[in-house]
Amino acid sequence: MIHQVLEWTGYVILVYFILMQGYMTFLGARSAAALRRTHHLGRYGRITEMLSSRTTPPVSIVIPAYNEAAGIVDAVRSMSLVRYPRFEIVVTNDGSTDDTLALLIEAFGLERVTIPYRPDIDTAPIKGIYRGRGAVDITLIDKASGGRADALNAGLNAARYPYALCTDADVILDPECLMRAMQRVVEDRERTVAVGGNIRPLNGSRLELGHLIDASVPKGLVARMQVLEYIRTFLASRPAWSEMNALPLVSGAFGVWKRSAVIAVGGFTNGHLGEDMDLTMRLHRHHMDNRIPYRIVYEPSAVIWTEVPDTLRVLRRQRIRWHRGLMTAVKDFMPMTFNPRYGLVGTVTWAAMVLFEYLAPIVELAGWLIIPVALAVGALNIASFGWLVLIALGMGLMNSLVALLLDESYGYFNSPSDTSRLLVMAMIENLGMRQITVVWRMRALFGGGAVRSWGDMERRGVASLGARP
Amino acid sequence: MTAIEVTQLSALIIFAANALLVAGLIALKTVHRSRARRHHRRKTQYMALISRHVTYANCTDPITNRMASDPAFLDALIDVRNAVVGPEVETLSGIVDRHGVIALQEARLRSQFPLGRRLRAAVALAELGDESAAATLMDHLADREPEVRIQAARGLGRMKWTPAIDAIVARFPVETPWVRARFADTLLGFGAAATWPLIAYIRVNHHFEREGPVAAIRTLAALGDDQAAQPLIEVLRNATDVEVRIATIEALGLLGSLRSAPALRNQARSADWRVRAKAMTAIGDIGDAGSVDIIASGLNDANWWVRRNAAAALTRVKGGVDRLCAALGGDDQYAAHAAAEALTEAGEVGAARQRLDDGRPLERDRVLVERLIGVGA
16 A cells, blocks of 8 residues: 555656656747847847937836945935936835935935825835936835835835836846836837846955956855855746736745736735745736736846855745745645636736746655655665766756856856866755755645745945955 | 666766866856957057058058958057048058958958848948948948847938038937937937938828837937928927827927927926926927916926926026015915925025125025925034
8 A cells, every 4th residue: 555655655746757857948948049139139239229218218216225324325326327318216204213314315425305195005104205317316205114015105106107117125126127127018018017037146255336247157166156046047948938028926026016016916925025026927827817917027128136145044034934935825826827817828828927936846755755754665676766866966957057058148247266166066956955945845835934034144344345355 | 778878878968068168168267368469469469560651652562462451450440540530541452452341341241141241231331431332331221130230320421421411310210219319419420411212201101100200209309400490390299199298299309499389388287297398398408587477387287297397497497586486485385396396406405505605695595495405404
């Protein structure tokens, strides 16, 4: 009996593995085709004409801030240098207990104003609104604490322009990222409701005056693993999802949103740990339910740089938070899963998200757990098992290598040392580190680990990021 | 074949594929790096060579046909072309003609693939702006690839090839918004020569289409040619499509001609709030003091956008700030909010405070500062 149970469990895991690899191979191939085209257009297209064009829509850059005194002034200065013809910066101080508010007021000569505030989306009470008269068109919203989503909603309420770039205070924007993202909006203003960008880890790279000078791969294994992960996620799957108009997630660190569409679905959900995924999926649902033509796209050449956790402790907290966010989203959007009414979003991308992201730690852990049991009862064919493990490791390596090949057209990480570091990481990633993340995600599933609405990174400020090794 | 043999074979295939991928990645990175270095080095040499030819008419340093087909030579030519003016452009055109650079790029543009090579050729022809390529670029205004169409129009714009204006305008209804926007940018480069073709297109088509005429009207607005005001007033009188009317109102505001004031005042009474809102802004843009009453009535409009635009317009019209100050103390709370926002945006509060500090205040300044800063001060 136990032999039969183990055999069938083995078959289920094998089929799951084959399905997952098939899906990833499909995404990789589709992404490669999409990236090839955007690569040529990015290289030869004359995007800078947008700078002098009257048809370029203005954008509000919304930055939520909580206890960001260490770097908020540098972050706003850095963002004010982005190449775009017309934009404003809206900073929301979400009840910071440090000097975030005072520093901003002093640095940008802000004055308190009594202009009406339109609460299109409900938020925690607004304590004051400040405006600057300097070169930077900046609005500061001081509000009671309500979390990141609440701060973003307040920023969207105060935004004056039809599109809002929602980002974080601890990121470095590539000077052309906003233009490249907004190009996708200009292509189809009627239908485009959100554009996601390409997020890359900043650790190990050299910065000067808030600008990235030299991108390189960090030496630390934890950060290096995430470089590989980000490349895989942003280059080997999102372009494919975007091509199918079935992108399940526009990342919170860089997302251009059509303000009216976000307001129509009620803004970011307060207290949600994956508020970016939640909003993206609600936009899909809203437009499909109401049969409104729309598109949510991803632009790989719109690059921003962010610091990723460089210790296992911080990474664990972040991954638990992410998986909790995914769990809530899976519960909220369960009716969309495998539902043909929601097109490719319901039947392919969201279904795959549930199967291969949400359930993956359970299946993977089950796979590791039946090994000792099978060994104990003599049901394990050691030779077959060894070959299967090799296949699993080989396929994991192949996914990373395909992503690295796709990344080649962007011209980052070109030195021999960067190449070798990434290759070594691709080879050793599946020997322990991946298994650790499975354990963390299992902890998230069973309610373990504390989570914070405002993220897990220690705030050090964009100006100081480049100084670290 | 047994199951274990299948497994073994699969594992071997996967590892062989991985080995190939690793080798491919290393080779690709090495090739890219060395190619970029060599390209940069050659481009620098070519720039020096071309500069010598441009500077000294009798320069005997050889430029071979082989060089002329090198992408680095093309990049160098483009960089030099963008740096020189006057007679030096003629000299450069001579080099381009002698070595068949244009013919080569035209042939590449006409080929079916690959996309990267066609795009590079289109960009090169656009950047060089040599009139011998005009016919080819005209043909490619209808190319299957949008970016090629954009570059073709840009090239024709750079060489101020006026026969292209009609052809570009004629593409408006069939183009995607992105291409249309770039075509509009190109037309701006032609200046006033584009005004009448655009007007003719709008007159004929605004009853039948929306997107094309709207883009053409916006282009006219950006051109800023006063000749367009009267035809646009006629379009506004006859247009049935609300988007066309909104675009026309906006254009009239940007053109700033007082002749359009009566037509805009009519639109300020429209039943459609978007038209009313846009009309308020346009009247403010032309600064028509005779319309101050009608704009002030917009402060009590039922729609938020109309109130906001009316208030903003009043800050730009003579006598408007006094009307806003009056609205601040009025019974209509919504009008007061709109007035407060507009006065703050226009910097009237800071100016009033400054005058108070300087001891030469206007009558309204004290009320204005108390009402708008008092809460936060």
